[in-house]
Ligand SMILES: Cc1ncc(C[n+]2csc(CCOP(=O)(O)OP(=O)(O)O)c2C)c(N)n1
């Protein structure tokens with residue numbers, strides 16, 4: 001075991017004006033639901049603090065539209081091109097409105113969970129909010145997993161749910177469910193339409209809330225009577241939206257940035273720890289510039305992969321539970337950490353009381369509730385990553401430009417050498433593909449390496465959840481943001497295929513690969529039919545270890561190898577025949593000697609326009625390493641079945 005550290009003092013964060021964390025009465029202040037429950041008095045009811053400036057979009061006469069038509073028109077005016085959804089009684093007026101227009105295309109999924117994941121994948125790849133539409137009752141409840149997935153990873157999304165008519169609400173009528181109530185803990189905000197006339201302004205506000213500050217999903221619950229085609233309203237799309245009680249920070253505090261610069265200049269063993277907030281905040285470019293200017297080593301969270309080029313020598317790989325040895329060692333032994341858009345979650349910190357005992361921390365986040373929530377920051381900076389880092393870089397340039405000695409470059413060089421030593425000792429083996437022995441079992445890591453090589457590192461890669469997800473995160477090197485798309489916070493099996501489809505709708509010419517496991521793919525495998533309907537040539541790489549591999553690994557390591565309900569006893573389908581029945585191409589391999597040729601076939605020009613499912617029979621006994629030792633510090637890791645750090 002490496003040396004651990006003690007606890008640390010808690011430091012109070014100053015909150016930006018207009019946001020009050022805690023116990024208010026607004027919809028974002030539900031007890032027990034964790035973070036970012038800002039009290040916004042009245043936001044859900046009469047909304048006295050929210051105003052929208054209404055202007056006619058065109059200078060022609062005001063159009064008279066039904067509620068259903070206004071909803072779709074407002075989506076058009078919000079720039080929506082796709083709605084992923086599934087119809088039902090309460091949503092039928094809306095579906096009729098969709099039918100009558102061409103600007104927004106509706107994609108008919110096979111399960112509402114998949115609709116939300118498609119909208120999510122679309123949003124992660126583009127940075128624009130994804131939109132899902134479901135009916136009331138079971139349609140709405142089926143969407144919850146996807147909403148929670150987006151919430152946990154701060155993904156902008158609009159989910160429109162049909163609702164029973166106003167006069168039926170509260171009567172336990174057919175397919176009535178309290179969607180606003182059920183979704184409350186996992187949305188950034190929700191609206192219930194009371195009067196059809198408010199539809200355009202609610203849509204406008206929903207997009208504003210979903211995309212500003214810390215992004216997240218917003219639900220709009222639409223009672224059927226408010227979309228009645230027989231009742232017409234003046235349609236006016238609000239040009240601007242002003243919400244007095246919701247004012248996310250737009251810049252960092254200059255005094256705090258100055259303090260952060262002072263601290264960074266003291267560093268002898270610095271590390272930059274960057275998360276998904278850097279990607280969501282469009283701050284990758286400035287972060288890269290700042291990192292290279294300082295020549296500080298940098299590590300990314302699972303959600304942050306791609307925010308800094310993975311092939312750059314300063315990059316240490318992912319940190320945390322299955323992070324690289326060198327990233328975790330560097331974090332633990334650092335003296336200054338610059339954390340940006342990351343939230344110190346348990347998969348990163350291991351035991352928080354032993355976390356990086358000597359590190360002084362600068363923490364930048366747009367969400368003040370995240371700062372010092374788990375690990376106290378010495379210099380908290382509330383603000384969007386991009387302008388904060390720009391200001392920080394400008395200040396650093398000014399200070400170091402005037403006095404280059406301020407930066408201890410020789411200490412930093414020594415530090416980078418120490419990290420390189422750790423990498424040499426126990427870094428990931430990036431030659432598993434080349435070293436594969438024909439006839440032996442295929443190593444899952446080698447499959448990801450092969451995928452990386454064949455796609456030239458250019459693919460959008462989505463994943464499901466399990467060992468395959470960790471192998472993809474470890475072995476595919478993402479040099480650009482928004483290319484690695486996975487459910488980090490909620491860890492949702494079933495995310496991979498539909499999110500890949502959302503990416504493919506957004507970027508039809510891009511190469512989109514879903515790295516999955518035979519367990520996860522079966523959670524939304526019905527979407528292969530949607531792929532057939534819309535001709536979506538995503539590529540599915542199934543790391544088939546014939547087990548719920550990650551569960552089995554934990555059972556190996558913590559439950560004496562008792563595989564309680566983590567294997568299937570020969571009940572798996574023949575994936576090749578299954579995908580062929582949907583009209584797709586299936587390929588199965590079992591020998592490492594066939595890996596490269598098969599992978600080239602999957603991405604060949606010949607199969608460019610086909611969905612190809614590569615079912616790879618991989619070593620069922622492989623574990624993911626490194627793996628954090630529970631209850632330890634960041635430098636306490638299992639390195640193999642027999643070695644510990
Ligand atoms: C919806 C859901 N249910 C259960 C889990 C718990 N879980 C995490 S990984 C895993 C196994 C995944 O199996 P598979 O997709 O085959 O991936 P592998 O680990 O074998 O690569 C399970 C059951 C989860 N993350 N999501």
Ligand SMILES: [Mg+2]
Nearest residue numbers: 517518547549
């Ligand atoms: Mg599996």
